Amino acid sequence: MTESTAPETTDAAASVPAEVRVAVLGARGRMGSEAVQAVRRAEGLQLVAELGREDSLQALVAAGAEVVVDLTVPSATEANVRFAVEHGIHCVVGTTGWDAERLDRLEVLLAEHPGVGVLIAPNFSVGAVLAMRFSAQAARFFESVEIVELHHPDKVDAPSGTAARTAALVGEARRAAGVAPSPDATEHDPAGARGALVDDVRVHSVRLRGLVAHQETLLGGVGEQLTIRHDSFDRISFMTGVVLGVREVGSHPGLTHGLEGYLDLGL
Numbered sequence: 190m191t192e193s194t195a196p197e198t199t200d201a202a203a204s205v206p207a208e209v210r211v212a213v214l215g216a217r218g219r220m221g222s223e224a225v226q227a228v229r230r231a232e233g234l235q236l237v238a239e240l241g242r243e244d245s246l247q248a249l250v251a252a253g254a255e256v257v258v259d260l261t262v263p264s265a266t267e268a269n270v271r272f273a274v275e276h277g278i279h280c281v282v283g284t285t286g287w288d289a290e291r292l293d294r295l296e297v298l299l300a301e302h303p304g305v306g307v308l309i310a311p312n313f314s315v316g317a318v319l320a321m322r323f324s325a326q327a328a329r330f331f332e333s334v335e336i337v338e339l340h341h342p343d344k345v346d347a348p349s350g351t352a353a354r355t356a357a358l359v360g361e362a363r364r365a366a367g368v369a370p371s372p373d374a375t376e377h378d379p380a381g382a383r384g385a386l387v388d389d390v391r392v393h394s395v396r397l398r399g400l401v402a403h404q405e406t407l408l409g410g411v412g413e414q415l416t417i418r419h420d421s422f423d424r425i426s427f428m429t430g431v432v433l434g435v436r437e438v439g440s441h442p443g444l445t446h447g448l449e450g451y452l453d454l455g456l
């Protein structure tokens with residue numbers, strides 16, 4: 190654990206714009222270690238704590254964190270966020286596992302703590318956010334839609350949070366437009382070769398050494414196909430979104446689901 194204690198206010202410090210005090214949870218992981226560097230580089234942000242699995246969440250309070258970035262594991266993220274919200278600390282969450290039930294519980298918690306902001310971002314990359322939005326926009330114009338997500342083999346969850354969110358957005362758009370589920374004559378699939386069904390959309394998960402994070406939305410109509418593909422070749426692609434989230438979350442009380450809540454996509 191690395192942390193610094195909360196500073197005392199002095200008259201001299203009062204004239205200098207305060208830096209946002211940021212803690213990273215999961216700081217030694219693939220994303221967390223990148224986020225630590227991004228926060229260190231970012232103007233106006235001060236890294237006050239880097240916490241790992243063994244560290245007590247009380248260190249967030251001791252360090253005077255104003256914003257916590259959660260990049261841990263699906264089994265830990267809800268308890269982390271609950272602790273932060275209950276202590277008045279804003280949260281920027283990239284960890285997966287935020288299903289509808291968890292989001293509902295979080296909204297109830299946030300209603301009890303007005304003024305605290307939480308961003309749940311299935312993907313911090315601007316390209317991925319756009320790909321999700323484009324997929325939702327296109328969804329009603331095609332008879333068939335399936336999603337293929339491709340990730341590094343050290344990823345512990347499937348389907349990816351991005352794919353689950355894309356499927357939810359696509360499913361919602363198709364239902365709103367009265368479009369039927371994609372046609373599929375499969376009668377016999379004992380091995381589950383047709384993938385997972387998420388919001389009436391088939392999602393296929395590939396795990397392959399050499400990959401980082403990639404996704405295709407395949408949209409099929411009679412005699413044509415549209416493919417919306419996004420590739421993150423490096424985790425640096427997520428850092429603009431992490432820093433934007435940290436800067437914005439304090440100005441957006443309550444729950445924001447998706448980085449697009451802080452972006453003017455003009456769509």
Ligand SMILES: NC(=O)C1=CN([C@@H]2O[C@H](COP(=O)(O)OP(=O)(O)OC[C@H]3O[C@@H](n4cnc5c(N)ncnc54)[C@H](O)[C@@H]3O)[C@@H](O)[C@H]2O)C=CC1
Pocket residue numbers: 214215216217218219220221240241242243260261262263265282283284285286310311312313314350427
């Ligand atoms: N929203 C986005 O743009 C992105 C989200 N992710 C998600 O972020 C999460 C982390 O991904 P990776 O960094 O690749 O995983 P990782 O396994 O490399 O890192 C997770 C880290 O969290 C630590 N950890 C586990 N429980 C903890 C706890 N209770 N408190 C503090 N630390 C704890 C682990 O020891 C590990 O160091 C995953 O859910 C992944 O899907 C990953 C990339 C981009």
Ligand SMILES: O=C(O)C1=N[C@H](C(=O)O)C[C@H](O)C1
Pocket residue numbers: 285311312340344348349350351352401402403
């Ligand atoms: O584990 C990862 O690597 C990633 N996780 C997120 C997800 O599950 O969607 C975001 C991105 O795909 C990378």
